[in-house]
Amino acid sequence: MPVFLDAQAADFEAAFTTLLGAKREDSPDVDAIVADIIADVRHRGDAAVIELTAKFDRLELTPETLRFSEDEIEAYCAQVSDADRAALELAAERVTAYHARQMPSDESWTDESGATLGWRWTPVSAAGLYVPGGLASYPSSVLMNAIPAKVAGVERLAIVVPTPDGVANPLVLLAARLAGVDEVYRIGGAQAVAALAYGTDTIAPVDKITGPGNAFVAAAKRRVFGKVGIDMIAGPSEILVIADKDNNADWIALDLLSQAEHDESAQSLLITDDADFGQAVAAAVDKRLETLERREIAGASWRDFGAVITVADLDEAAALSNRIAPEHLELCVADPDALCEKITHAGAIFLGQFTPEAIGDYVGGPNHVLPTARSARFSSGLSVMDFIKRTTLSKMTPEALKAIGPAAEALAISESLEAHGLSVRARLDALNK
Amino acid sequence: MPVFLDAQAADFEAAFTTLLGAKREDSPDVDAIVADIIADVRHRGDAAVIELTAKFDRLELTPETLRFSEDEIEAYCAQVSDADRAALELAAERVTAYHARQMPSDESWTDESGATLGWRWTPVSAAGLYVPGGLASYPSSVLMNAIPAKVAGVERLAIVVPTPDGVANPLVLLAARLAGVDEVYRIGGAQAVAALAYGTDTIAPVDKITGPGNAFVAAAKRRVFGKVGIDMIAGPSEILVIADKDNNADWIALDLLSQAEHDESAQSLLITDDADFGQAVAAAVDKRLETLERREIAGASWRDFGAVITVADLDEAAALSNRIAPEHLELCVADPDALCEKITHAGAIFLGQFTPEAIGDYVGGPNHVLPTARSARFSSGLSVMDFIKRTTLSKMTPEALKAIGPAAEALAISESLEAHGLSVRARLDALNK
Incomplete structure (x- = not known):
């Protein structure tokens, strides 16, 4: 059984913090x-x-x-x-x-x-x-x-x-x-x-x-x-689905299972503003687990790390999502674009009920190598940027050096870096002759 | 005394490889x-x-x-x-x-x-x-x-x-x-x-x-x-100056010393197409070292890790520079823009004799936190990009899912990830009803 949490409950904060901090991976020391x-x-x-x-x-x-x-x-x-x-x-x-x-x-x-300033990739x-x-x-x-x-x-x-x-x-x-x-x-x-x-x-x-x-x-x-x-050292995969009641429970169950089937350490979370819908999804997961090929793996992941969280409204869902900083985030709600605006930390967002996360794994276009373990707070998925690097460019004219050189010299002296200052001063003296 | 190398000499490749591989830092194991x-x-x-x-x-x-x-x-x-x-x-x-x-x-x-596809920072x-x-x-x-x-x-x-x-x-x-x-x-x-x-x-x-x-x-x-x-773990600072003979030897000497004075492990390199100019710069360094406040540090750096390399022409200079992948690169040549085009790996480039590297340390505008130890081959200096992250966005319509969903399902099946395939198939079946 996954955890069922109610965001309005008195003990929610403690339970949610435990969920966020759950250590899902045992890396052997090799x-x-x-x-x-x-x-x-x-x-x-x-x-x-x-x-x-x-x-x-x-x-x-x-x-x-x-x-x-x-x-x-x-x-x-x-x-x-x-x-x-x-x-x-x-x-x-x-x-x-x-x-x-x-x-x-x-x-x-x-x-x-x-x-003249700039950069080159x-x-x-x-x-x-x-x-x-x-x-x-x-x-x-x-x-x-x-x-x-x-x-x-x-x-x-x-x-x-x-x-x-x-x-x-x-x-x-x-x-x-x-x-x-x-x-x-x-x-x-x-x-x-x-x-x-x-x-x-x-x-x-x-x-x-x-x-x-x-x-x-x-x-x-x-x-x-x-x-x-x-590149990053990826941890076990994760999905968070935010869904309102106007969704097909079986579709959402399959989306949760599509992460759970990767790995017993994977984590599938559902946040919904309708407790009954949350129960319906959990029931649909159980039903699919009866026949799924990888039911051993997916079942263990859902049992050990799965959670269904009921919230008062979608603003609360967004706030919790931003604390989770999920690798994959599905927004299966009536106005996914509006909810998307409130999301500040996520690796990839899938908008609307016709965008199952699996589309992004294969043919959507965006990369499926994404930040795990809450690292979407500070990092991005794999991209072209990982294979290019930037060289900054600066070119002073004599006039530019006269304009800004004295400030560089002053700061060099304040940092006791004499040669830095002299490399500017020697040129300024020649220009001012 | 720094090393003097001639790129046309029979033993140059071995000496240059040694220079590239020199371990300049002894990190205590703490x-x-x-x-x-x-x-x-x-x-x-x-x-x-x-x-x-x-x-x-x-x-x-x-x-x-x-x-x-x-x-x-x-x-x-x-x-x-x-x-x-x-x-x-x-x-x-x-x-x-x-x-x-x-x-x-x-x-x-x-x-x-x-x-609808995209991303958001x-x-x-x-x-x-x-x-x-x-x-x-x-x-x-x-x-x-x-x-x-x-x-x-x-x-x-x-x-x-x-x-x-x-x-x-x-x-x-x-x-x-x-x-x-x-x-x-x-x-x-x-x-x-x-x-x-x-x-x-x-x-x-x-x-x-x-x-x-x-x-x-x-x-x-x-x-x-x-x-x-x-951010990156920075090593000792480095500068490479590529200079032709039409330069003030003292200015170039000060540029080399402005890295050397940072740290005994810093490295200052000069590549020139004129051996006599290289000797003149080395003499100017020695003269400045007589009076420089941080002469102990700068002198040790120049003695232990400095080098003056003579090349046949500036194309050869660019090729060697790309193997060094320097943190700081000064191009003190008649046409620095043309030479710049040939540089593929460098943290920051300073073009022309009126752009001493020290300008970039303080007031130029570009960042002075730059990749050291040849890591400009694969990384960039500090920038706004280090403090933002990208979330990818995907939104399928029913028509889009019908168009590309079957391919996702096929690939999921080929990877034995059944739930991935089913999450797409369940939606396609409903849409095709």
Whole structure:
């Protein structure tokens, strides 16, 4: 049974705070193991990667077979059904169109002092994308990570994907091809992250690594951060649905279950202004759980972390939502746009009852890599911005330097940074001669 | 003596690689100490902060005196000279004007399926800014961190600044006031970071912490990351000057020294297409080092990490610069705009001989918090973007769902995520009835 809370109850604040603070993830401490793996790959390169792949993935490779050949990729892609290919192509097209709009523009202007100021955006040169193997090997994640990189202009995009016992997912390889990925390596774990960060004889190093992974991958990403850039370390998925009574309870139940089925640590929350509707949704969840394929996982998530919260009105719903800062937020209410205006912290918002969150996982266009664990308070989902960086530009004329240089000199002196001041003063003296 | 390298020499590649890989920073391992401090502050709140401040800063505080009162701030501000105040005001005005242009716009559009897509930017609600105490207590850093936050629309901005033996820097307090900082606390170290991240009875928690600090502060920021957002962990400062022979050797020497004087681990590099000019600059550095106040620090930096590299032409200079990915890059050449076009990785570029880097530290307008240690390959300087986050928006119409829903369902099935598929299918079935 999930928790049922009434926002008007005397003990609500305590219960809600407990819900917000619930620790849903037990990360095993694998840092020492990962440190050894990274050191081994830095030291021995390909040999270490090959040895670790034999050990963990039961797969014997050579430097020549670390990378999928074009022919192999072609053969895997040919296994994909026409229907799945068409679906993946539509997804790729829509995600590309959305992300193309994210490219910011360069700016340059001359101010009243005569100084020319501005900035310029340039892409990361090379990026690496981690794709999990086995059950969680999602072609949609390949698109969501690779497309922003390619839209950003990343020249070289490499994927690492473990293939335990040599089994690869044809849809993952097709997604990589559709997204324009340049290199695909059949390796995984901390050793793959180390190879991308430091390079081996066969794998050139990259500048940025993104993509989801298990505890070993997450620990490896944390360790190589600084040497390369990384994306966020994602936690278990979450959804919050705000729904009024004029909704189909079964649809809302399925939306809640579509997060719950990801992971026993996932969290599905419903906020409604109608207690009876909340009960109806909970009943619909139970009914669907009778037959759902992943009912063990989804049932555990709903039982341990699910909640139905009844509020007095939608303003109260918005206020609670902003404290939750959900990864995914569905607004299934009569006027979703009006409610949307009141939301200040959320990774992605899905407006209206015809926008199930699953649309955003695949074909909506926005990215499905989103901030979890309340981090939407301070961070954003994956985007083109993660694969570009800004260089600021300044150009003084002699007149501009005369106008603003003395202030720089004064501040340098106040900070006891003499050479800073002198670098300005020497020029001013020459100009004032 | 710095290193002198000739890019045409047979052993250049090896020497340049060594230069790139030079480890300039020995971070003491303070992680265990910091973990204890954070746990103590989480557990005992104000009492722990007060006790640690007495121990490390030799300052006895109470919950009432943790925060500077408005009257105290007023009294400190009154100590600032008119000239320094005017300089700080000019800096604040110019930095504000530059950063105001960084605010991205919200977008919304309807695509051919009838779906309305877009995104919205919202500010972080509360941010905390760490300001070092003692010698490195720079008012310019207060402006550079606080102004982007305030331009972004951060409602509550708190500063922590240690005041060893009770000594505060009037310019730091004036900078805080000019930048619109809401709260200033006289605490520092890991305990201040913990107080900002987790809150105490007196200090409300924030969502994001930025600003420079020593090894303890850096370790504390790493530890609270996830609970709150943090900015980059900055390393020692660096400058690369690319200069042709038509420059004043003394000006270039002062530019190199203005980084070297920060820190013995700072790095100052010159690339020139004229070996004689390189020698002239090195001689000018030596001459300035005879009298410079911070000659011990600047001399050690220049001796241990400085380099003068002679190249065949400016294309080669650009190529080497892109491998260095410098924090600060000066282009002191006849046509700096043309050379600038060839630069792909740099934190900030200063164009032409009348733009000493020190201008950018204070009054140019761009931020002086920039990526160090080659991280300009994948990251940007501090900006308004660090204090806002993007929420993606999707709204399907029944027609849009009919158009793209089946593809989402197909992909969900291919990923064995049944509830995802059903959440779309249930709606499609109702619409198709």
